[in-house]
Amino acid sequence: MRKNKTSIFLTLLLSVSVFAASIDLSGQWQFKLDPQDEGEEQSWFNQSFEKRINLPGSIQEQGYGEEIGLDTDFVWRKSVDFKNYPKWPEHPMYDEYSKPGNILIPYFLNPDRHYTGLAWFTKEVEIPENWEDKEIFLNLERVHWRSHVWIDSEKVGQFDSLAASHKYNCTNQLSSGRHKITIAVDNRMLYPIGKNSHSITNHTQTPWNGIIGAIELSAKPKLRISDVQVYPNIAEKTAEVKLKVSGIEESEYGKLKISASSFNTGNQHKTGVHSFPVTAGSINPEIAVSFPMGEDVLLWDEFSPNLYRMNLSLNLEGRQEIAESAVFGMREIETEGSSFLVNGRKTFLRGTLECCIFPKTGYPSMDIEYWEKIMTQCKNYGLNHIRFHSWCPPEPAFEAADRAGVYLQPECNIWAGVKRRDSDIAAYVKAEWKRILKEYGNHPSFTLYGVGNEGWMKAEIMEELIRETKNDDRRRLYTGYANGFNSENTEYYIGKSVSVSGAQNLEALRRFRIRYQCGWPPVPGSSYLTSREPDTNLDYSTIAALYPKPLIQHETVQRCSYPDVDDIDKFTGSLTPGYLIIARDQLEERGMLEQNDDFVQASGKWQVKQFKEEIEAGLRTKGLGGFQLLDIHDFLGQGTALVGVLDGFWDSKGYVSGEEFRKFCSPVVPLLRMKKRVFTSHEQFDAKLEAANFSQSEISNTQLRWAIKDESGETVKRGVCPEVNLPVGNGHWAGRIRFNLSSLNAPAKYNISVSILQADAENNWDFWVYPEKAEVPEPKDFIIAETLNAESMDYLLEGAKMLLLPEKDYIKGNVKPCFPSIYWNCPWTDGGESDTLGMLCDPNHPVFNDFPTDMHTNWQWWGLMNDCKPMILNEMPRDFRPAIQMIDDWHRNRKLGLLFEAKVGEGSVLVCCMDIESGLDERPAARQLKTSIYNYMQSENFAPQQSISTEELRAVFN
Numbered sequence: 001m002r003k004n005k006t007s008i009f010l011t012l013l014l015s016v017s018v019f020a021a022s023i024d025l026s027g028q029w030q031f032k033l034d035p036q037d038e039g040e041e042q043s044w045f046n047q048s049f050e051k052r053i054n055l056p057g058s059i060q061e062q063g064y065g066e067e068i069g070l071d072t073d074f075v076w077r078k079s080v081d082f083k084n085y086p087k088w089p090e091h092p093m094y095d096e097y098s099k100p101g102n103i104l105i106p107y108f109l110n111p112d113r114h115y116t117g118l119a120w121f122t123k124e125v126e127i128p129e130n131w132e133d134k135e136i137f138l139n140l141e142r143v144h145w146r147s148h149v150w151i152d153s154e155k156v157g158q159f160d161s162l163a164a165s166h167k168y169n170c171t172n173q174l175s176s177g178r179h180k181i182t183i184a185v186d187n188r189m190l191y192p193i194g195k196n197s198h199s200i201t202n203h204t205q206t207p208w209n210g211i212i213g214a215i216e217l218s219a220k221p222k223l224r225i226s227d228v229q230v231y232p233n234i235a236e237k238t239a240e241v242k243l244k245v246s247g248i249e250e251s252e253y254g255k256l257k258i259s260a261s262s263f264n265t266g267n268q269h270k271t272g273v274h275s276f277p278v279t280a281g282s283i284n285p286e287i288a289v290s291f292p293m294g295e296d297v298l299l300w301d302e303f304s305p306n307l308y309r310m311n312l313s314l315n316l317e318g319r320q321e322i323a324e325s326a327v328f329g330m331r332e333i334e335t336e337g338s339s340f341l342v343n344g345r346k347t348f349l350r351g352t353l354e355c356c357i358f359p360k361t362g363y364p365s366m367d368i369e370y371w372e373k374i375m376t377q378c379k380n381y382g383l384n385h386i387r388f389h390s391w392c393p394p395e396p397a398f399e400a401a402d403r404a405g406v407y408l409q410p411e412c413n414i415w416a417g418v419k420r421r422d423s424d425i426a427a428y429v430k431a432e433w434k435r436i437l438k439e440y441g442n443h444p445s446f447t448l449y450g451v452g453n454e455g456w457m458k459a460e461i462m463e464e465l466i467r468e469t470k471n472d473d474r475r476r477l478y479t480g481y482a483n484g485f486n487s488e489n490t491e492y493y494i495g496k497s498v499s500v501s502g503a504q505n506l507e508a509l510r511r512f513r514i515r516y517q518c519g520w521p522p523v524p525g526s527s528y529l530t531s532r533e534p535d536t537n538l539d540y541s542t543i544a545a546l547y548p549k550p551l552i553q554h555e556t557v558q559r560c561s562y563p564d565v566d567d568i569d570k571f572t573g574s575l576t577p578g579y580l581i582i583a584r585d586q587l588e589e590r591g592m593l594e595q596n597d598d599f600v601q602a603s604g605k606w607q608v609k610q611f612k613e614e615i616e617a618g619l620r621t622k623g624l625g626g627f628q629l630l631d632i633h634d635f636l637g638q639g640t641a642l643v644g645v646l647d648g649f650w651d652s653k654g655y656v657s658g659e660e661f662r663k664f665c666s667p668v669v670p671l672l673r674m675k676k677r678v679f680t681s682h683e684q685f686d687a688k689l690e691a692a693n694f695s696q697s698e699i700s701n702t703q704l705r706w707a708i709k710d711e712s713g714e715t716v717k718r719g720v721c722p723e724v725n726l727p728v729g730n731g732h733w734a735g736r737i738r739f740n741l742s743s744l745n746a747p748a749k750y751n752i753s754v755s756i757l758q759a760d761a762e763n764n765w766d767f768w769v770y771p772e773k774a775e776v777p778e779p780k781d782f783i784i785a786e787t788l789n790a791e792s793m794d795y796l797l798e799g800a801k802m803l804l805l806p807e808k809d810y811i812k813g814n815v816k817p818c819f820p821s822i823y824w825n826c827p828w829t830d831g832g833e834s835d836t837l838g839m840l841c842d843p844n845h846p847v848f849n850d851f852p853t854d855m856h857t858n859w860q861w862w863g864l865m866n867d868c869k870p871m872i873l874n875e876m877p878r879d880f881r882p883a884i885q886m887i888d889d890w891h892r893n894r895k896l897g898l899l900f901e902a903k904v905g906e907g908s909v910l911v912c913c914m915d916i917e918s919g920l921d922e923r924p925a926a927r928q929l930k931t932s933i934y935n936y937m938q939s940e941n942f943a944p945q946q947s948i949s950t951e952e953l954r955a956v957f958n
Contacts, residue, residue, distance in 0.1 A: 033117065060114065077196050088106055104578035115187075117186070121184075129176040147185055164432075187209040196638070199413040244285050299330050329402060352630075359636060448479065466489045495551065512546070541624075559820065586893035604655030606837070633650050698726060698728060751765070779938075804912070816832075818836045820834050863923050870913065882897030
């Protein structure tokens with residue numbers, strides 16, 4: 001089997017030479033906006049400016065730019081035409097939020113100010129005399145987007161990277177004494193990289209203008225080690241060290257001394273000092289040596305992120321010794337067929353996207369503490385990988401990932417196509433691609449590298465880009481566009497389906513999908529959540545086998561939960577959460593604000609179950625390289641997509657802990673294959689046990705243990721499987737569980753847990769058992785109606801009890817079937833697949849006495865909710881609560897219900913819009929709910945406490 005081998009022994013940080021000095025330029029600068037682009041022509045570099053601003057930072061967060069309004073030209077692009085969904089600001093429900101002074105846009109975080117164009121910054125600096133024989137550099141760590149630099153009246157140059165530091169050699173302009181530094185920053189769309197590219201869009205980090213991170217002048221000796229690159233050879237336990245020397249005029253000879261020692265973990269290893277005779281010259285200033293790391297060398301990976309500090313000193317004949325240091329890790333990554341191998345071990349990527357979401361500032365954090373929080377949360381929730389969708393993070397992100405052991409995939413800032421080799425965008429992408437490699441390529445966490453997102457590039461352009469890069473640098477694996485074009489020489493693929501024979505139509509995409517939902521925009525029935533009866537058996541092995549390289553699931557899950565409107569208080573910076581403020585106001589108006597915590601919990605618990613099912617389907621798939629969630633935390637743009645179990649600040653939402661999440665998302669996960677989740681008591685329970693083992697080694701001679709508990713927590717069955725070995729990989733047979741369900745009480749909910757003691761791994765699944773032939777009682781003491789006709793209303797008003805079972809066409813509105821949670825969000829999908837976020841109910845309500853349920857949606861509701869139309873109850877009293885309430889889209893916040901009861905006149909009514917009548921022999925859950933409703937209505941418990949008028953009742957129906 002062919003191996004594409006990439007090795008990495010990476011430099012994280014080049015320390016400042018002992019001869020270097022620096023001047024910190026952070027602090028107050030003079031400042032002026034240049035919306036007319038006239039500054040350079042009018043020689044603003046020779047002028048002083050009245051306004052003051054602090055750098056690092058953005059101009060928008062400090063109150064500069066225009067106030068946002070209806071005509072603000074934001075950098076964004078919509079994905080649908082809003083034919084079926086209320087559009088801001090046109091729809092009347094947004095009237096209060098589209099007035100001057102109260103502009104609240106629900107689709108992305110609202111900046112306090114908006115500005116695109118040039119902004120000028122100037123500052124005076126004193127250059128010391130001892131810098132006279134040094135080379136002087138100006139470093140701007142991150143700029144959005146192009147910088148122009150003048151020293152006094154002389155222009156030094158311009159630079160236009162979104163990802164790499166802007167570095168200027170100012171040696172010829174900065175003599176000792178006082179000088180004026182002027183920087184003009186242009187944040188306009190300089191190249192067509194895509195208005196939704198996360199590197200520039202209002203949907204995520206915002207098109208800020210300014211400079212963040214380090215802003216400094218540094219003086220360096222003319223003779224110095226200017227660059228160090230280190231490449232590993234794990235098999236030989238050596239590393240090739242390449243360094244460039246500046247300041248050499250002719251061929252020079254000398255001695256290079258190198259040593260390395262580990263420092264960041266409890267593992268200690270030192271190499272000792274090794275000396276190498278070397279030659280360098282002005283024509284070829286590069287020195288390359290093979291450095292022995294020793295027999296006990298420590299490797300870097302997700303389990304043991306061992307880092308080394310390397311010290312280098314170079315003594316050229318007749319010259320002063322020069323020194324440099326570097327921090328690196330020893331790591332190889334390669335592919336073998338459809339698998340990733342890290343240091344020779346099969347690895348499954350459990351990833352999330354990070355889309356440049358920084359809710360306080362609108363630009364990336366440059367503090368390593370913030371990035372350490374992100375990496376810690378990823379590991380806490382069982383993840384080992386982050387894909388940076390259409391952007392590249394700053395240095396602290398790589399440093400934090402190096403320490404935590406997280407595999408990163410930055411991208412080249414583009415969400416657009418590149419069609420012509422001679423185009424400006426082609427030149428820019430190629431230059432930016434190389435800049436990212438040079439700036440961050442030595443980090444051990446920089447494991448994968450992609451061009452961008454969902455785009456197309458002329459094949460010869462991508463082939464040349466990948467070929468040249470692989471020839472120069474084999475320290476990582478390379479791909480093209482995620483879910484887009486890839487040339488033949490890319491090394492892995494990220495997609496939502498496998499293209500077969502070039503088929504690209506929707507039917508083919510869905511047939512060859514490798515995730516639950518496929519097709520855009522999502523529509524009812526487009527997901528396995530609606531088209532498959534719930535089971536734990538799905539995998540994509542047959543489809544994954546069609547692709548010869550590692551395949552990563554693209555942007556999986558995307559199921560939402562309801563937001564906590566109290567989080568408004570967390571937005572203390574320059575961005576306002578319009579979506580939260582509107583939701584809070586609508587909840588208050590409709591009497592549901594006090595339910596917000598319950599909405600968060602109920603929608604979140606159901607969201608986690610959908611996460612679990614999709615992740616496990618991936619873990620069951622042989623030949624799959626991994627998955628990338630969209631997202632483990634909320635995406636606060638593109639309509640606001642509340643898809644995370646963590647909020648936009650990477651904080652827990654409070655309904656699932658990392659420990660709970662890791663039961664189904666971690667290196668070792670027990671898996672159970674059940675063909676269904678709803679059974680009757682005459683059936684046999686027959687489930688197969690598997691394990692996904694992507695730990696450090698085989699788990700030998702292990703026995704999987706299982707136990708079944710009822711809702712009280714009492715164990716009703718348990719067992720131990722025969723001993724097995726679990727090699728590194730997945731799809732391993734680990735046992736079988738079979739027994740007759742007649743031995744269990746019914747109706748009841750059960751939970752089966754499976755554990756692997758040697759790996760401290762445990763997982764669990766819910767299932768339900770209903771009576772084999774439940775006899776639905778005959779209706780007594782109540783009437784059944786399908787409509788509110790004159791006869792039924794007379795009965796009701798005169799004191800009768802009535803069960804109303806309305807058909808879908810009789811119910812007002814167009815709320816969609818409601819089993820799965822909202823996919824992405826409703827505005828950006830023009831209504832999408834579902835309008836709702838699951839149900840909220842009181843499991844102790846007597847209507848459920850014979851129908852076990854949670855307070856949230858669970859899998860037994862599939863046959864009841866998958867084809868029903870929720871009722872809109874906005875006209876009900878503010879304090880009215882349905883027995884089964886559907887949690888609406890946070891953009892509309894309607895009061896919705898599937899089942900409610902009320903006192904009307906002298907009578908009592910229970911209304912159920914779920915089908916509890918048809919095909920009951922094949923629908924045991926529906927049959928059992930009908931039984932429970934009938935028993936309830938014929939008991940003294942049926943005594944509704946909420947009163948409504950006939951008008952309020954009729955308002956629900958056509």
